Structure formats: structure tokens, C-alpha cells
Amino acid sequence: MPQRSPKATSLARLASGWAVGAFGFVVVMLGGWWFTVAVGVIVHLGLLEFFRMAQFKGIRPATKTTLVAVQLLLFTTQAIPSDVAAAVLPASGAVICGWLLLQPQTGTIADIAASIFGLFYLGFLPSHWIKLRALGDSGLALTLLACFLIVATDIGSYVIGRRLGRRPLSPISPGKTVEGALGGVACAMAVGVIGGLWIGWQWGWLIGALLGAVVALFALVGDLTESMMKRDAGLKDSGDAIPGHGGILDRIDSYLFVPAVVYSLVTLVLPLLQR
Secondary structure, three states: OOOOOHHHHHHHHHHHHHHHHHHHHHHHHHOHHHHHHHHHHHHHHHHHHHHHHHHHOOOOOOHHHHHHHHHHHHHHHHHOOHHHHHHHHHHHHHHHHHHHHOOOOOOOHHHHHHHHHHHHHHHHOOHHHHHHHOOHHHHHHHHHHHHHHHHHHHHHHHHHHHHHOOOEOOOOOOOOEHHHHHHHHHHHHHHHHHHHHHHOOOOHHHHHHHHHHHHHHHHHHHHHHHHHHHHHHOOOOOOOOEOOOEOHHHHHHHHOOHHHHHHHHHHHHHHHHOO
């Protein structure tokens, strides 16, 4: 089979990147069930890739049960009061463990851990995108700002890392550098300043800059966490769903930890600072 030229690969990467970005922007703008269904499809595909990595390590997670539990969690987050949605997580965990108990070959600690982590990693964490988008009049602005901060982190890390990167950040991802990580934080803080002023927060420039720094750090943790799992499974990419980018998880890893942090900051910490 002939190898694709680097130019063709770059064009495919650019085209698919723009297509994914446009799709994300449209569903965020639509909100409601459109947004929830889009999140559900994305995390379903991402969870399949996660379980594939686990199976490369000889782990036998409760794949089907966890896939259903994740969709139920997302559905209840959109449709039902938060207290009821919150109850889905522990109930789903118990059902997953029960399912593993009923298998002909009883589940192991690794099987339970992979299943429960999958529920948390690609269910509980992404459900905060739905919560964030549903935050009244500010939900759209906050969701867009969180996405823009992640994009700024990625661009800043890539550009600064290529130009100035000298010191490796982590052996998990040899291509990442300390300088690149700092560049990502700086770019996210700059976008955060603009976002804070745009939303109209009191001391918006300062709060926005701090939010940008926090988002950049958690986006980096998300990126490195997925890299660590791929390295452990002996895989270069989590899949091949997106031309030039690899799998779904390769594309959304930075977006998994961020929404829970942003949601907590704007609902718990920000009101205290605005007094």
C-alpha cells in the first residue's frame, strides 16, 4: 500500500481539524438536546477507544454496561434535576460491579477499575459540558470561553514549543517541552483576559487570566493522561477516526477534565469573589 505524502497528510489534518472545530461550534451554539446528543456520540466513540486500549493490556471491562451507563448519565444531566442525575453515578458503578460478578470468569480489580474509570473519565467529566452549557444566560458564553481557552492552550503549546522548546516536559510525551507548556498557559491567560472582560465579570481581566491558567493546566493533564494510557497499551494513536489526528480520544483528551473545573469555579468560587 503506497505511503501518503507529508503534504497530503498535513492537508487531511488541517481539513479534518477545521471540520471538527466547525461541528463543535455549531452544536455549542445550538445547545439543548442537540448539544447533549453530540456529546453523547463523541464520548461513546471515545469510550470504545478507551476500552480497546484496556483490552490491549488483557483487561476485560464491562464494555456494554458502561456504555449504557454513560449515556444514561448524560441523558439525566440534561433532562432531570441535578440531584437525580448525581445519583446515576454511584448506581451505575454498582451495576457495573454486579455485571462483572455475574460473568463466567469473575472480574478482576483491573476489570473493575477500567470500567469505573471509563464511567468517570468519559461519563461524569464530560457531563459537566452539559451542565456548563445549561447555566442560564451565561452558559453559552462560558462554554465558548472554555473551548477557546483549550484551543489557545493547544496553539500556544505547539507554536512556542516548536520555536523555543528545549527542556522535555515528561517522558510520557517526548514532544512536549516546558517552554511549550508555559507558552500554552500564557496564551490561555491572554484569551482569558479578553473573555473575562467580554462576559463582564467584576475584575474580569484578573479572573479571566486566572481561569485561563487553570484551564491550561487541566487541559495539559488531560493530554498527558491519555498519552500515558496509550504508552502503557503500546499504541501510537487511540484510533483512526479523524484523518491526520488519530482517534476521538486523541482529539478530545484536553477537553475531558476542563468542564468540571470550569463549572466548579464559576458556580462555587466566582460568586465568592464577586461579593
